[in-house]
Amino acid sequence: MRLKIAVLAGDGIGPEVTREATNVLRAVAELGGHDFTFVDGLIGGIAITETGSPLPTATLDAALDSDAVLLGAVGDNKFNSLTPDKRPEAGLLQIRQALGGFANLRPSIAYKALSASSPLRPEVTENVDILFVRELLGGLYFGTPRSWNKETNEAVNTMRYTRDEVVRVARVAFELAGKRRKKVTSVDKANVLEVSQLWRATVTEVAKDYPDVTLEHQLVDSMAMHIMNIPRNFDVVLTENLFGDILSDEAGVITGSLGMLPSATIGGAVNLYEPVHGSAPDIAGTGKANPLGAILTAAMILRYSANLEQDARAIEQAVHRVLDAGYRTADIARGHMSGQQTVTTQEMGKRVHQALAESIDRRQSMHGV
């Protein structure tokens, strides 16, 4: 299998976690006899510093010419005084729009080995496996008009959705739910917002095409509480852009850390893969960044852009094994439990690499390769 991956490492811990993810992909290529090539591109704060633009044309061209885009994270406090259209984050929104993926898949899984890392009780997190399907190209992040009038002290952002935008992302949610536990929870604020009323009516209509999938609606405010109290009740959670951004970070609590969460954005010209977290300037350069979200994102590349399901699972199982063996980056090393070892970003990447090599070796010897 040949795969050209554009790697846009970005800012802060972006390059640190992306390095570990690409190392794991290189290992998969070597062990599985695949031909993966990596093309680096600038995005975010580093791109502003080096080119004056958060998304240089060369980066966009490289991304559009690839089979998949792996993005680390963008954001640097030194640009905080700039308007949103000039900040590193603008580069991220621009590339999302240019690639056209509208369905952002964000799995949140409770790892048994990490039950002590979550502040939630183990009996609450046990067996939790939620898949957020977050609409990624609409809502407040892209709606116009948008402005901040410094004279009148008035600022405007616009939440806008069309029926078609809701239909297409809802279909992704129902299709995926059909292959899982057959339940979609659609999140909105239909008691207050017209956009949410359109959302709810449209999702209800789409549900008629999926009679084997149960649909429930939840208001976003109480949903924020239910995710912490009864996370096991949820299978696929369908949200608009902002609500999904917030709720999926919240679901990091289930897993033990935001640094554990991967994502894939599908439906456009080229799929975009990013860990859920940001550039984490508070820990950048300290070796404390958890690379597992980025490594699990690499697994999603193999699943959704290369149809290499077995290799995707091999990465996921390697992550499970490394956690079961007690290796922890600082964010998931809660307390001083015996049998645990706190490791750096790089060491964690190496452990996954090793576990992966063992499982692929075993697979090959089972098949007599």
Ligand SMILES: NC(=O)C1=CN([C@@H]2O[C@H](COP(=O)(O)OP(=O)(O)OC[C@H]3O[C@@H](n4cnc5c(N)ncnc54)[C@H](O)[C@@H]3O)[C@@H](O)[C@H]2O)C=CC1
């Ligand atoms: N996709 C992206 O590129 C995103 C970028 N951002 C940007 O990132 C910058 C920082 O934003 P924050 O609100 O602090 O969010 P953040 O996700 O960068 O960090 C939130 C907290 O989680 C921790 N954390 C995040 N990822 C981690 C990892 N892999 N390992 C260990 N700990 C981790 C951080 O140390 C921090 O305490 C901002 O400029 C923001 O705009 C925020 C979210 C997404």
Ligand SMILES: CC(C)CC(=O)C(=O)O
């Ligand atoms: C940085 C923003 C553009 C978005 C964000 O936080 C996210 O997509 O998770």
Ligand SMILES: [Mg+2]
């Ligand atoms: Mg976010």
